[in-house]
Amino acid sequence: MNRRGFLALLAAGAAWADEPAPRVIPVTVHKFEFVPSELALKLGEPVVLELTTEDVHMGFDAPALGLHADILPGRVARVPFTPSKEGSFEFACDVFCGSGHEEMGGVIIVRA
Amino acid sequence: MQGIDRRQFLKVAGLGGLVFASGLARGADSYMQAQDEFFFVQLSDTHWGFKGAPNPDAAGTLPKAIAAVNALDPQPDFIVFTGDLTHTTDDPAERRARLAQFRELIGGLKTRQIRLMPGEHDASLDNGEAFKEFFGQTHYSFAHKGVHFIALDNVSDPAGRIGDEQLAWLAADLAKQPKDGRVVVLTHRPLFPLYPQWDWATKDGEKAIELLMPYKNVTVFYGHIHQEHHFKTAHIEHHAAKSLIFALPAAGSVPKRVPVGWDAAQPYRGLGFRQVEAEPDEYKLTELPVVKA
Numbered sequence: 001m002n003r004r005g006f007l008a009l010l011a012a013g014a015a016w017a018d019e020p021a022p023r024v025i026p027v028t029v030h031k032f033e034f035v036p037s038e039l040a041l042k043l044g045e046p047v048v049l050e051l052t053t054e055d056v057h058m059g060f061d062a063p064a065l066g067l068h069a070d071i072l073p074g075r076v077a078r079v080p081f082t083p084s085k086e087g088s089f090e091f092a093c094d095v096f097c098g099s100g101h102e103e104m105g106g107v108i109i110v111r112a
Numbered sequence: 113m114q115g116i117d118r119r120q121f122l123k124v125a126g127l128g129g130l131v132f133a134s135g136l137a138r139g140a141d142s143y144m145q146a147q148d149e150f151f152f153v154q155l156s157d158t159h160w161g162f163k164g165a166p167n168p169d170a171a172g173t174l175p176k177a178i179a180a181v182n183a184l185d186p187q188p189d190f191i192v193f194t195g196d197l198t199h200t201t202d203d204p205a206e207r208r209a210r211l212a213q214f215r216e217l218i219g220g221l222k223t224r225q226i227r228l229m230p231g232e233h234d235a236s237l238d239n240g241e242a243f244k245e246f247f248g249q250t251h252y253s254f255a256h257k258g259v260h261f262i263a264l265d266n267v268s269d270p271a272g273r274i275g276d277e278q279l280a281w282l283a284a285d286l287a288k289q290p291k292d293g294r295v296v297v298l299t300h301r302p303l304f305p306l307y308p309q310w311d312w313a314t315k316d317g318e319k320a321i322e323l324l325m326p327y328k329n330v331t332v333f334y335g336h337i338h339q340e341h342h343f344k345t346a347h348i349e350h351h352a353a354k355s356l357i358f359a360l361p362a363a364g365s366v367p368k369r370v371p372v373g374w375d376a377a378q379p380y381r382g383l384g385f386r387q388v389e390a391e392p393d394e395y396k397l398t399e400l401p402v403v404k405a
Contacts, residue, residue, distance in 0.1 A: 063305075063309055095270050095271045103368060105368070105369075
């Protein structure tokens with residue numbers, strides 16, 4: 001590697017180091033509830049939702065944000081995203097899990 | 113996708129209630145003239161086994177609806193139930209008990225031609241196993257007086273998918289039909305994304321619609337959303353039926369998808385069933401109440 005290439009690599013590394021690590025937001029899911037069910041996010045802040053189920057196969061679906069995950073027992077479903085618009089966005093369980101499934105949901109609130 | 117202009121279709125029926133007449137695409141007149149007129153009845157979302165404030169007469173509503181169907185004169189050629197025959201339970205024995213009670217109740221219908229399909233409450237917790245024990249296959253097709261009927265299962269997968277295997281079956285079934293033939297699809301969930309925030313969708317429903325698109329005369333009757341609703345995806349019409357247990361609010365009209373409360377002053381309000389008259393060039397839909405006012 002020549003000197004110019006080495007400096008470019010250093011600069012790229014410095015830029016990468018400046019980027020904050022995404023905030024991890026754990027969400028536990030059980031019949032028939034997301035905990036927490038209200039997620040407050042900051043516009044432009046990268047986050048990772050880490051979803052785990054305490055009982056059966058569940059789903060996480062926020063269609064207005066284009067987010068979806070299957071939440072399988074014993075695994076962590078990771079949903080990385082950076083909010084790019086303000087507002088309130090509903091999410092719901094989209095894997096039928098029993099009586100109470102229909103009321104199972106929450107909201108992502110994005111503010112500047 | 114587009115909404116239907118109700119003014120195009122709605123007219124007041126002489127017997128009370130509204131008649132919904134949906135026009136078919138033109139261009140197949142000779143084929144349509146060969147069809148016999150008939151009518152069938154659609155019942156949906158009976159949720160047998162439900163208990164709760166949204167319907168204090170939960171055990172009496174389905175019997176009343178059966179009596180109302182039996183009072184029709186003449187009787188329909190056949191009756192369809194578009195899913196959620198029973199209310200879900202985690203107990204497999206209780207699920208079978210509810211299915212057995214439901215089967216016994218509909219044994220009281222005068223019309224003996226009855227077509228059943230599951231909803232997620234019947235089938236999603238055991239992939240349709242109990243339903244099949246009682247009622248057979250969850251997807252199938254049949255012909256009636258020149259109309260090809262297709263029952264699609266979008267609930268045995270708890271994630272609300274039809275699945276590639278059933279889609280391949282659908283493609284093969286449709287391939288035998290003329291492009292200008294009349295096709296009616298019966299299913300539980302909407303095939304189009306009506307309101308995915310409330311799980312009012314079929315995840316791979318667009319694939320089924322794509323397969324249906326080459327057919328000029330396609331109408332879909334479904335349930336799941338517990339209210340009357342009419343919609344078009346290109347030329348394909350989609351008609352949701354009322355429930356026979358409790359009504360649900362219009363999509364997104366309230367923060368949570370919770371049942372509309374029981375109104376003691378107007379019991380059974382928002383509940384009902386549907387009569388579908390297949391005429392040579394249109395379907396006429398009449399919404400009927402559980403109990404006459």
